[in-house]
């Protein structure tokens with residue numbers, strides 16, 4: 117089976133061609149590995165589960181943000197920018213990857229963080245500074261203060277003769293979303309080569325750009341994957357709204373707005389955020405430990421750990437009745453090196469949870 121519409125001059129074929137013609141800076145080598153998690157799947161009662169290892173993206177310690185940055189860098193360079201300006205919380209994977217991308221392309225990077233400077237320079241914040249980004253803090257614990265901070269930094273840079281390129285908080289914008297449309301085709305082709313037919317794709321949703329790109333890509337491929345995400349940053353309603361906005365913007369860039377409008381709305385699971393974005397949850401920690409001890413693979417406490425906790429709980433509740441699933445491992449491991457690790461209390465190596473989850 118080939119992706120729907122390829123080789124014909126259909127709306128879909130034109131969309132794939134349009135996508136290939138949008139400027140992009142190659143930062144990493146693709147495809148990322150698609151690996152079967154046999155022992156973890158057995159611990160889940162015999163689920164055929166595969167990890168799409170975007171945590172292994174071969175640039176800047178990886179993670180899903182690199183996919184979007186390839187397009188954002190393409191645009192920044194085409195516009196003659198000399199400085200990338202972006203922001204988020206100081207443990208942001210997106211800001212770390214942006215700092216790496218800027219360095220790689222000979223650009224400067226200004227990072228705007230909400231809140232105040234942390235007492236300890238660790239995790240992604242340490243890496244972002246090591247990569248040469250200039251950092252500033254809004255002094256306001258409201259995450260939206262970053263959006264104003266990015267605008268202010270761009271104004272300041274312009275007055276000093278620099279050419280800033282603003283990347284929205286978390287990289288959530290239409291161009292960034294396109295990186296995930298490409299990922300969809302990448303996985304589709306990889307499944308063909310490996311001879312597997314997963315029924316569902318599961319992922320963590322923060323800003324929603326990744327899910328949005330997969331939604332558009334799935335519509336272009338016309339492939340009947342179930343596509344579901346777990347909200348780890350906002351409530352389900354706000355997450356769905358973000359995904360729909362970003363998907364609509366990306367679809368419009370590719371001339372497939374009507375195709376997208378005809379697809380079902382995104383499915384987003386809520387109830388796994390715990391105390392809040394970036395605060396590890398007990399269930400997420402258990403999921404991280406289980407994957408670590410069955411597979412030797414590390415998830416992160418902010419995104420993939422909570423998404424995996426959801427997969428485990430929903431599966432237990434009979435709400436994910438799939439035989440085979442691809443879990444997008446979107447990265448985030450540097451967060452494991454932030455803070456004192458008090459959220460990860462030690463547990464005996466042979467705790468019963470490992471032998472029987474379901």
Ligand SMILES: *Cc1c(COP(=O)(O)O)cnc(C)c1O
Nearest residue numbers: 322323324325326419446447448
């Ligand atoms: C940003 C991020 C996500 C979520 O991606 P969005 O496109 O913001 O929804 C998931 N996992 C990791 C590790 C991330 O850094």
